[in-house]
Every structure is written in C-alpha cells, then in structure tokens.
Amino acid sequence: MKAKDIMAKEIITVKQDATIREIAKVLIDNKVSGVPVVDNNGGLVGIVTEGDLLFKETNPRLPEAVNILGAILYYDGVERYNEDFKKLIAGQAGxxxxxxxxxxxxxxxxxxxxxxxxxxxxxxxxxxxxxxxIGIVSRADIIKTFLT
Structure with a gap:
C-alpha cells in the first residue's frame, strides 16, 4: 500500500498570517494535533502542532554551557534556545x-x-x-491498515 491509498484528501490548513488563537481553534474544532501552513498559492511552507503551541506556556530551554574563568562558553543547544524563544514570542502561524x-x-x-x-x-x-x-497521512491512518 502507498500513501495515496490511505491519505486524508480533505486537508485542513491555515495561512501564514493565522493567529495563535485561530490555530488553536482549528486544532480543537477539527480534533487534530497539527495543521499544515500554506502560502497564498496553496504551497506548503510549514506545519504547526500542539507541541509548537505549548511553547507559549513555557520558558525556552537553556543552552548547555560551561563557565571557564568567567567566560560562558555555549557548547550545545543555542540553536534550540533560539527556536524556543522564537516560538515563545510568536503571534502568527508563520x-x-x-x-x-x-x-x-x-x-x-x-x-x-x-x-x-x-x-x-x-x-x-x-x-x-x-x-x-494533496493529502496527509497520520499515524492513525497507518494503524487502520492493520484492520484490513
């Protein structure tokens, strides 16, 4: 079996300028845990998940660092911290x-x-x-194949 055999063809999407509130409503109303983000031409540009929205209620994960003679050297997680912080202050899907x-x-x-x-x-x-x-395949779609 292939993706075309199990994918959902009616796709719920949001535009890049959708607000956090609008995204949350789409997720709740449609009982989905993530939604693709599309540009004005319908091209896929990203995806927003419940996990992304959870960042609005947390603090960014601090990068791992070591203090050597008063100088802080970051050796892991700086990029992750920047991404976390970006999501924390985000107001729109994009x-x-x-x-x-x-x-x-x-x-x-x-x-x-x-x-x-x-x-x-x-x-x-x-x-x-x-x-x-043109479609989306979820874990549940794959699990359903076990019943056939």
Missing part, C-alpha cells in the same frame, strides 16, 4: 510553525512512511505533489 517539514509523495510505501515517522518523531506527514499539499 512565526511559530516548523518550516523544515518532512514530506512524502503519493507513491511512498507505508513501511517507509512509518520509518520516517519514527525517525523524526512526528505524527503526520504531508503528501506533496508539485509543491502543493
């Missing part, structure tokens, strides 16, 4: 979204989809054709 989205094609095999989800610790994969989102 500011809080994850823009490095793992995507699949409609011909991607289910086994490969499952591997990608595990490898990247993600719950859904957008199905893209010619830079446009």
């Amino acid at each position: 500011e809080i979204m994850t823009d490095k989205v793992v995507v699949i094609s409609e011909d991607t095999e289910i086994a490969e989809i499952a591997k990608l989800m595990i490898k990247h610790n993600i719950k859904r994969l957008p199905v893209v054709k010619e830079d446009k989102i």
Whole structure:
C-alpha cells in the first residue's frame, strides 16, 4: 500500500498570517494535533502542532554551557534556545510553525512512511505533489491498515 491509498484528501490548513488563537481553534474544532501552513498559492511552507503551541506556556530551554574563568562558553543547544524563544514570542502561524517539514509523495510505501515517522518523531506527514499539499497521512491512518 502507498500513501495515496490511505491519505486524508480533505486537508485542513491555515495561512501564514493565522493567529495563535485561530490555530488553536482549528486544532480543537477539527480534533487534530497539527495543521499544515500554506502560502497564498496553496504551497506548503510549514506545519504547526500542539507541541509548537505549548511553547507559549513555557520558558525556552537553556543552552548547555560551561563557565571557564568567567567566560560562558555555549557548547550545545543555542540553536534550540533560539527556536524556543522564537516560538515563545510568536503571534502568527508563520512565526511559530516548523518550516523544515518532512514530506512524502503519493507513491511512498507505508513501511517507509512509518520509518520516517519514527525517525523524526512526528505524527503526520504531508503528501506533496508539485509543491502543493494533496493529502496527509497520520499515524492513525497507518494503524487502520492493520484492520484490513
């Protein structure tokens, strides 16, 4: 089986200028844990998840550092801290979204989809054709195949 056999074809999306409140409403109203972000032409530019929104209620994770003779040297986590802080102050989808989205094609095999989800610790994969989102495959879609 391939992505095209199990993907949801009615995709709920938000635009880059959607507010945090609007995103939260879309997630709750549609009982989904993430939503693709599209540009004005319908091209996929990112994804916003419940996890991204949780940053609004937390403090950024501090980078790991060592103090040597009064100088603080950061050796891990500076990029993560910057990303956390960006999400903390975000007000719109374009500011809080994850823009490095793992995507699949409609011909991607289910086994490969499952591997990608595990490898990247993600719950859904957008199905893209010619830079446009044409579907989405969630973990639940894969689990449903066990019943057939």
